[in-house]
Amino acid sequence: MEIPSIYLERAVDQFSGLPGIGRKTAMRLVLHLLKREPDDVRAFARSLDELVQNVRYCKICHNLSDEDECSICKNPRRDHSTVCVVENIQDVMAIEATQQFTGVYHVLGGIISPMDGIGPQDLEITSLVQRVEAGDIREVILALSPTMEGDTTCFYIYRRLADRELKITTLARGVAQNDQLHYTDEATLGRSILDRRPFSA
Amino acid sequence: MEIPSIYLERAVDQFSGLPGIGRKTAMRLVLHLLKREPDDVRAFARSLDELVQNVRYCKICHNLSDEDECSICKNPRRDHSTVCVVENIQDVMAIEATQQFTGVYHVLGGIISPMDGIGPQDLEITSLVQRVEAGDIREVILALSPTMEGDTTCFYIYRRLADRELKITTLARGVAQNDQLHYTDEATLGRSILDRRPFSA
Numbered sequence: 437m438e439i440p441s442i443y444l445e446r447a448v449d450q451f452s453g454l455p456g457i458g459r460k461t462a463m464r465l466v467l468h469l470l471k472r473e474p475d476d477v478r479a480f481a482r483s484l485d486e487l488v489q490n491v492r493y494c495k496i497c498h499n500l501s502d503e504d505e506c507s508i509c510k511n512p513r514r515d516h517s518t519v520c521v522v523e524n525i526q527d528v529m530a531i532e533a534t535q536q537f538t539g540v541y542h543v544l545g546g547i548i549s550p551m552d553g554i555g556p557q558d559l560e561i562t563s564l565v566q567r568v569e570a571g572d573i574r575e576v577i578l579a580l581s582p583t584m585e586g587d588t589t590c591f592y593i594y595r596r597l598a599d600r601e602l603k604i605t606t607l608a609r610g611v612a613q614n615d616q617l618h619y620t621d622e623a624t625l626g627r628s629i630l631d632r633r634p635f636s637a
Numbered sequence: 638m639e640i641p642s643i644y645l646e647r648a649v650d651q652f653s654g655l656p657g658i659g660r661k662t663a664m665r666l667v668l669h670l671l672k673r674e675p676d677d678v679r680a681f682a683r684s685l686d687e688l689v690q691n692v693r694y695c696k697i698c699h700n701l702s703d704e705d706e707c708s709i710c711k712n713p714r715r716d717h718s719t720v721c722v723v724e725n726i727q728d729v730m731a732i733e734a735t736q737q738f739t740g741v742y743h744v745l746g747g748i749i750s751p752m753d754g755i756g757p758q759d760l761e762i763t764s765l766v767q768r769v770e771a772g773d774i775r776e777v778i779l780a781l782s783p784t785m786e787g788d789t790t791c792f793y794i795y796r797r798l799a800d801r802e803l804k805i806t807t808l809a810r811g812v813a814q815n816d817q818l819h820y821t822d823e824a825t826l827g828r829s830i831l832d833r834r835p836f837s838a
Contacts (some may be wrong), residue, residue, distance in 0.1 A: 439730065441703045443684070443691040450681045454666050463727065465655050466688065470701070474689040481682040483647045487667065488675040490644045500671070502642045526664065529640065 439463075444470075496567070498543040498560045500525050508532075508540055515539045517574040521564065521593065523547050523581065531579065539577070542567065547580060548589040556592055565596050575603040582609055640664075645671075697768070699744040699761045701726050709733075709741055716740045718775040722765065722794065724748045724782065732780065740778070743768065748781060749790040757793055766797050776804040783810055 439445040444466060451462035469477050493499070494506035501507070508514060508528075518539030522528055528541050544559040567573060578593060580586035594604055610628035611620050620628075640646040645667060652663035670678050694700070695707035702708070709715060709729075719740030723729055729742050745760040768774060779794060781787035795805055811829035812821050821829075 440707055440709070440726070441692050441701050443688050443703060444701055446684045447688045450684045455669050456662070456665075461657070464657075467726065468656050469685065469688065470692060477685050477689045480651045481685040483644070483651045484670065484678050484682040484685075487644050487648045487670065488678045491642050491671060500642050500645055502644060506641055508641070525641070525668065529664075 497541045498545060498563070499528055499541055513538075517572055518577065519564075519567065519573055519575070520577045520579050522579050523586070523589075527579065539575075544580075544589070547585045548592060549585045559589075561593060561596065564593065568597055568600060568602060573602065575605060578604065578606045580606075582607075698742045699746060699764070700729055700742055714739075718773055719778065720765075720768065720774055720776070721778040721780050723780050724787070724790075728780065740776075745781075745790070748786045749793060750786045760790075762794060762797065765794065769798055769801060769803060774803065776806060779805065779807045781807075783808075 439448060447466045447469070448459060448462045451457055451465050452459045454462075457465070469480070490502055491500055492502075492504070494501040494509055495504050496509040497506060499506045499508065503510075509516075515538050519542050520531060520537060520539055521542045521544060522531065523544055523546060525543060528543060531537050531541075542560065542564050544561065544564075546554050546559050548554060548556055548559065564576075568576065576593075576597060578590045580589050590606060597604060608631070609624065610631060611617060611624060617625070640649060648667045648670070649660060649663045652658055652666050653660045655663075658666070670681070691703055692701055693703075693705070695702040695710055696705050697710040698707060700707045700709065704711075710717075716739050720743050721732065721738060721740055722743045722745060723732065724745055724747060726744060729744060732738050732742075743761065743765050745762065745765075747755050747760050749755060749757055749760070765777075769777065777794075777798060779791045781791055791807060798805060809832070810825065811832060812818065812825060818826070
């Protein structure tokens with residue numbers, strides 16, 4: 437596909453470098469931008485400049501933040517003795533959206549995955565251990581995805597923390613709310629029977 | 638979904654304002670950008686600034702161009718007496734990719750669609766008529782999509798040009814190359830029988 441403008445081509449190159457966006461989609465997006473007001477497009481460009489200029493990682497939990505400490509770590513009304521360990525910032529937002537958690541977070545920045553060349557040293561695990569050693573943390577919730585990589589990472593962190601006085605918990609696994617039972621996979625259904633709980637009306 | 642940084646939120650807003658990109662995808666794209674080198678992201682922003690700064694429409698054919706006249710209109714080796722009328726710039730690139738057309742183009746910038754409130758006055762039809770009236774054009778190829786809107790637009794342009802000494806043609810319709818005959822829709826198959834051509838080996 438020959439592009440009649442070098443500036444158009446450069447913008448298409450940039451968009452098609454994003455994950456999941458091919459050249460045809462990139463072209464569609466850029467042509468859409470060209471139909472907008474130039475000031476709108478400049479605002480788009482400015483938002484990217486300001487993004488890399490201003491966004492940083494919270495030095496306590498490694499969540500994204502506009503300041504050195506994120507709004508969750510700075511909040512005195514949150515329970516700073518309960519730390520929820522998650523893979524990434526999307527997980528923080530997903531758990532926050534449930535409004536069921538009042539503790540604080542620790543964002544690993546990934547998950548142990550030998551296939552992708554990601555080992556424990558690439559993740560914020562040592563900083564988690566340091567947080568625990570600094571004291572005042574009573575519970576660590578391992579809220580990682582129930583996949584092989586997630587389980588591996590949970591086990592690794594568990595071993596790094598196990599010799600301390602600390603409650604280490606993990607998310608409940610079982611059938612999903614509103615799922616049809618006969619569509620639930622065997623592993624999940626089997627686990628939900630083993631982990632059955634007293635019925636409360 | 639509460640976003641912990643106003644700059645992150647603004648960038649997500651910008652991406653989710655693009656067609657076909659929802660907030661979750663926008664978040665994924667922005668987090669991807671944050672993992673890149675800051676200079677890479679600044680280059681992305683700069684490509685958008687330069688896009689609106691430099692890209693303009695060719696004053697002859699209304700294709701996108703870096704200059705007042707596009708490279709196709711400026712090319713003396715192209716046949717300037719044959720004008721191919723297309724809906725948008727993607728169609729120009731699609732036809733150029735076939736390497737079967739040596740004439741020049743006229744980009745309408747859309748298609749007549751009363752449902753979307755797009756009438757002939759919103760398109761580059763008057764400028765097409767003016768190009769024809771200026772002389773030296775022997776053939777106009779109506780290369781619009783074979784849809785109701787495309788056919789309507791073809792018919793409208795045909796009526797605006799019909800009283801002139803001019804060959805007006807349209808793209809051949811028939812079964813697509815490599816298509817299975819029994820999967821071809823009835824309208825296309827019927828048309829391909831009516832428009833059958835002498836076999837040449």
